[in-house]
Amino acid sequence: MSGARMRVISLETHDIRFPTSAELDGSDAMNPDPDYSAAYVVLRTDEDEKGHGFAFTIGRGNDVQTAAIRALEGHIVDRDCSDLGAVYQDLIGDSQLRWLGPEKGVMHMAISAVMNALWDLRARREGKPLWLLLAEMSPEEIVSLVDFRYITDALTPAEALEILRAAEPGRAGRIAALREHGYPAYTTSPGWLGYDDDKLRRLCKEALDEGFSQIKLKVGADLDDDIRRMRIAREVCGDGYPIAIDANQRWDVSDAIRWVQALAEFGPWWVEEPTSPDDVLGHAAIARAVAPVPVATGEHVQNRIVFKQLLQSEAISYLQLDAARVGGVNENIAILLLAAKFGVPVCPHAGGVGLCELVQHLAMFDFVSVSGSKEGRVIEYIDHLHEHFVDPVVIRDGGYVAPEAAGFSSAMRPASLAAFTYPWGQYWTSAVAQSSPAAEARRTSAVTHPPVLKGRSA
């Protein structure tokens, strides 16, 4: 998409870390002690506009992620970035940087952060929330944003255009519907592994009372515990209420099959991340073996090429895109189109730092312009760290309220940046941090390492 000149004159990075591991709100089978963090980037134009983006990490390595974003400076600064299709091609096409992936891991998340910041900039300039900016684009403009390399065996540009054109009728009505009713959400709050049975029961009840369409329980540490917890959740929520389970990549293929079969009597809505996100054939084997329990994955899927294969092999029944792992808005449009082509509903991953804020825009765009449907679709919601954002998500009646502020909801509050910049922000140099269990770890480990604490997880 091209438009009036948009000249970026600076790229500023911040290593932001929140001491979430100290709060002990939960844990999952793979991530016992995350410090939710963001490698945060601010782009400025010669007209003093700003765009904000970030890669989400869980602590150590956030400095490496920040360095990766800085390595893209030469592609962005002192350049007209108005054509967001061309900038994206330039970033993913740098043959030297591509060697570090290609299109995966730290470098790809850096591209995501920068592209999302450019989209925030563009949406602010247009005075629209990102979802609406995208929803009002023509099918041709949307297709021009996508890199079809390596996916044409599943989706051609012509097929993408057809999908978008088929969804054109009714777009205005769906925009109005979003503004009136929002987009359904599910909550992971009841399901952390660390909670006792009473707390699980109470939080399940609260989720129902708050109107959420679905809940999710973390599983995978101990099968007997999982059976007991699933039974409790089913008792509280009632038959038919969607209760998903999430193993966070804990299992090998045969473990996954055995475990899910043992939980099948409680009717899990889906089983999420049963094994490695790289294992397409493994997911497909699990899906065949545990049917009719559907398989979901995506938060750690590295790019459109792996999503393509998960769809081609019928490995997933729900696609959980992440707003900040693949190459930003452009690649997520490709992924939404692939999902539509295969008729698989997209239920985005959220939580972390600001992922709810970002991903709502993509799900709403999907509803207006791609799938045209909310059927079988929900956005994950986790209630933490929203207070650090200038335009935090608003949840009403168990759903996301359509954002109206211009931009991608990606800007963090200046006070939060000042406090949680690692390691020299006010929080990290404060008496609280110094006297926490983190202090000893900070003194004894390498300077690049944040404190090692125990607690809440993604």
Next chain:
Amino acid sequence: MSGARMRVISLETHDIRFPTSAELDGSDAMNPDPDYSAAYVVLRTDEDEKGHGFAFTIGRGNDVQTAAIRALEGHIVDRDCSDLGAVYQDLIGDSQLRWLGPEKGVMHMAISAVMNALWDLRARREGKPLWLLLAEMSPEEIVSLVDFRYITDALTPAEALEILRAAEPGRAGRIAALREHGYPAYTTSPGWLGYDDDKLRRLCKEALDEGFSQIKLKVGADLDDDIRRMRIAREVCGDGYPIAIDANQRWDVSDAIRWVQALAEFGPWWVEEPTSPDDVLGHAAIARAVAPVPVATGEHVQNRIVFKQLLQSEAISYLQLDAARVGGVNENIAILLLAAKFGVPVCPHAGGVGLCELVQHLAMFDFVSVSGSKEGRVIEYIDHLHEHFVDPVVIRDGGYVAPEAAGFSSAMRPASLAAFTYPWGQYWTSAVAQSSPAAEARRTSAVTHPPVLKGRSA
């Protein structure tokens, strides 16, 4: 593998870049202008021993790769690293760093560099070349080095043990055979896209005269050119001589099929990297369509999990492991065992900076202790940058001479480190570098960016 205490007291990194793009020796379809680089690491013990490792990159981003290696310091320094299975588990199991992959891209290559440095250290301490150190281990010790997570549906520890035990008879004889005859090599030197027909003809002739078992041509930029070049190579080398082709990920699935079918009449020995290294199903579809032309891939395959699937789906007939992309020696042992289980020969990727030096050890270990065979197996050889290594590879009669120096052949010469450290080494601050086409690029691009030149490729 555990042994006497091996306490690492420092981890030192170097950002080393060679101006290979200035030399114009060749190019491939995806990498027009690489500056071959190494994020180089030196570990020291409290007994003043040293171990050397590196990640190979092609220029920009080598600083990010170096930062990633530094992020592992807290896992290695001030710790007894004698149990190389345990250290490896600790590195890949850091849940916070794992979020940046998992097990792929920049962080995984950093783990590779550090693990390979530890193996160099260990082999030096034992006074043996790495291949021999590994070749003399018991099957049980070897199995204890492997992380079987996510691969047990294809290879269990018991099966791995069985493979290694089956290869135990004859190990001494194969060690002697390696020392006498070396290991066969093939050369990519004739095949760079930038060469004219006369140079191609001459270099094919030279490769034959030097006794190489195979050559390889880069393809994928222009089909008519490729047909002409393949015809010339076939004329010079004669019917039946192995001529592989390498597309460096240039194609989508349908392009690959069309292109390879058009070249099939010249009997390509294999087609290498026909498409994205992430596309298991794509490789399988290509393999089915272009049979009997075999498919090969691996230099960009991120980990054992993707290799597992390439084998399960019969997508590859040759497995091209890389010594410095997956998680170092430990993960490469897993990959060698997977290849043996599926009966697929391993023909390692080499070239770059020091990849020939590293990979010879893995191929020789494979011959002695895993596959027990050289049948259908060759190591890639490219003749550049060996002069920067203390123990460079030796090629005789078209094959690798088995190294006898203690270690992993991974140590670079101090003079090379001093000259090519970026951006403050003698070369980069010299009049040559300043007056090169690089100079303007250096002045106008971000400080993290090396010069952008044109030329030779991986």
